[in-house]
Amino acid sequence: MSNIEFKDLTFGYGENLIFDHAQINIDDRWKLGLVGRNGRGKSTLLKLLEGKIITDSSIITDKNFVYFPQLLTEEDLNDEKISSESRNQETLKGDFVESLSVNITDRKSQLTFYLLNELTEFEQWELERELSLLKVDLEVLWRPFESLSGGEQTKCLLAILFLDETNFPLIDEPTNHLDMASRKVVAQYLNKKSGFIVVSHDRNFLDEVCDHTLAIERQQVILYQGNYSTYEQEKKLRDDFELAEDERLRKDISRLKRTSLEKRDWSNQRENVAGATFVDKKVAKKQNQRAKAIEKRMGQEVENKEKLLKNIEKTDPLGMNFQPSHHRRLIQFEKFSLAFDKKILFQPIDFSLKVGEIAAIVGPNGQGKSSIIKYFSGNFSGERNGFVQLPQGIKISFVRQIYDNRGYLKDFATENQLDYELFLSNLRKLGMERKQFTQKIETMSQGQQKKVELARSLSQEAELYLWDEPLNYLDVFNHEQIVQLLENSQPTMLLVEHDQAFVEKVSNQIINLKDT
Incomplete structure (x- = not known):
């Protein structure tokens, strides 16, 4: 046993202190959940441990740290045989965004097995053992890494994380883009491990995985013995x-x-x-x-x-520019399914969405949930089977899983015909600092960019909302704000989300996509 100790940790950016004489002592055997609002310093603490940020404060440890996800860039996967469409996958745009020095010179070196072997040394049987625990088909090792689903990529990188026994794992948002079943598998996998720090905004996941919780609050850092529910209580x-x-x-x-x-x-x-x-x-x-x-x-x-009240996290209610439709039924599906190259993605579905109802689409990764949202936005390139009806001229607002918002907020609001005051108000209530209002959107963090995407949707006049994984990169306080908003506003919405607790709270009906 050894400890990871911060003595009198003081650090900030400019005049804004994130840590003010904090004392932190962590046992390296703990399964430690690191929690706190976006911007409170979770990523900063991980970077301090990695040595990416240097501070005058003492960090006493004999550990070497490794960050998850071990990061691959488009350059690492870039090859004339990899299509531009593949390079724009959400996983390459989102989670795997930094550096690994791998020169892709032939088809063999693109294969998952060889790419993973560049990250850490392992015996093939060891990797296969870990992947079996994560319920991954071993055939993925002999496919190009860029062809794997987001869930498969996440599990492969988790497997090699724990094959490297010389380093202490720092696990950042492992549940992003994972379906409900995969989240449970990853939680069971981590339960069999010991000695790591994990950041997640999925409270159910943290409850299943963690035995200690380190909370970064407004004015102090507090350690709790127990999982997220213990901390919350x-x-x-x-x-x-x-x-x-x-x-x-x-x-x-x-x-x-x-x-x-x-x-x-x-x-x-x-x-x-x-x-x-x-x-x-x-x-x-x-x-x-x-x-x-x-x-x-x-x-x-x-x-x-x-x-007093120095650590009470205050959140204000969000606003929504929902315009109730005079149509009683907004979407009608009859024997509806989608297909790529004549391969049907899911069994035909029948359901209708009435005004004021929220329907959640659930199912495994790759089953076609996001494809349904893309179909309505006109960005689906496959084939449609069956019947779907939508009133002509209805105003629809989207929250996309992959987004490319750019420019300054003022210009962005004008281009998208947003209620500018409502747009800025929602950004502020979601936790964005006023000083960030002058930044270009593309220079913001993933969490801040997600808030822009969500605030854009909330600020548009809409009769129907189509939201694809709205909770990614948002903290649990934002989750509660969205729950309260949907309960109060009762909009008409088709929703794709993997957070089971959220789905159960807000949806009137659940559409479970099944394999063909």
Whole structure:
């Protein structure tokens, strides 16, 4: 056993401190969940451990750290035989965006087995053992890495992460793009391992995987023994105590203020009354001094009150430009399915979506969920079977899984005919800092770009919403904001999402796509 210790960790960007004299001590055997709102410093903490960010504060450890996902770029996979369409897959655009020095010179070197072997050394049987635990068909090893689904790529990279026993794993958002079944498989896999730090916004996943939780809050870093639910329960107790104490102090301040004013008014009256005796004036002077003492105490109470609520995460309700349609039914599917090269993606489905209903499409990765959303946006290049009906001229708003928003927010809002005030308001409520409003969208982080995509959809006039994995890159507080918004606004929506708890909370019906 050894520890990973931060002593008096102080670090920030410019004048904004992320960590202020934080003390963190981590046992290297723990399955540690790292949680906190976007922008609180989770990625910064991982980069400090990796040595990508240098600080004057002491980091005491004998560990070497390895980051997940071990990163592949388009250059690493670039080859004249790889189509531009393949290079634009979501996984290459999203998760695997940094560097690995691999020269792709022939078809053999593109194969998954050889690419993974460049990342770490292993025996073939060892890799096959790990992939079997992750329920991956071993045939993927002999296919080009770029041809694998996002879930298959994630599992392959997880497998080699734990084959490298010399390094301590830092696992960042392993559930992005994984379907519900794959999330459970990955959770079971991690349960059999020990000694890692994992960042995720999927609370069910963290509950299944973690035995300790490190929470980066607004003003402090707190370690909890237990999973995410333990953290959530204990934080609620602390928040409830702070709110109760805040209410008590508010009442005390109000009472003191009233008493101070009464004593000051009485003393002023006694001092200024005609014919007041020396004794009366002396008593009045004492009352005035008492009033000042009360005001001083009141100032101390106000100072105490300001120290409260420092770690309560406040979120404001989002707004939605939903325009209820006069049509009773917005989508009607009858024996509907999609196909690529005459290969049917899923068994035909029959269902209708009425005004005010939210239908969630679920199913394994690669089953065709996103293809349904692409079909309605006009970006599906395959074939349609069966019947689908949509009222002509209906206003539709999309949240896309892959997006290429660019430019400054003001110009972006004009180009997309957005309610600009609502757009900026939603971005602020989602947790984007005002200073980021002057950035170009393409320079923002993945989480910030996702907020732009979501705020764009919310700010458009729409009768129907088609959302494809809206929760990716958003924190659990954003998840709750979206749940509350959908419960309050009751829009008409077709939704693709892998977060089971979210789907169960917001949907009126679930369409389960099945293999043919």
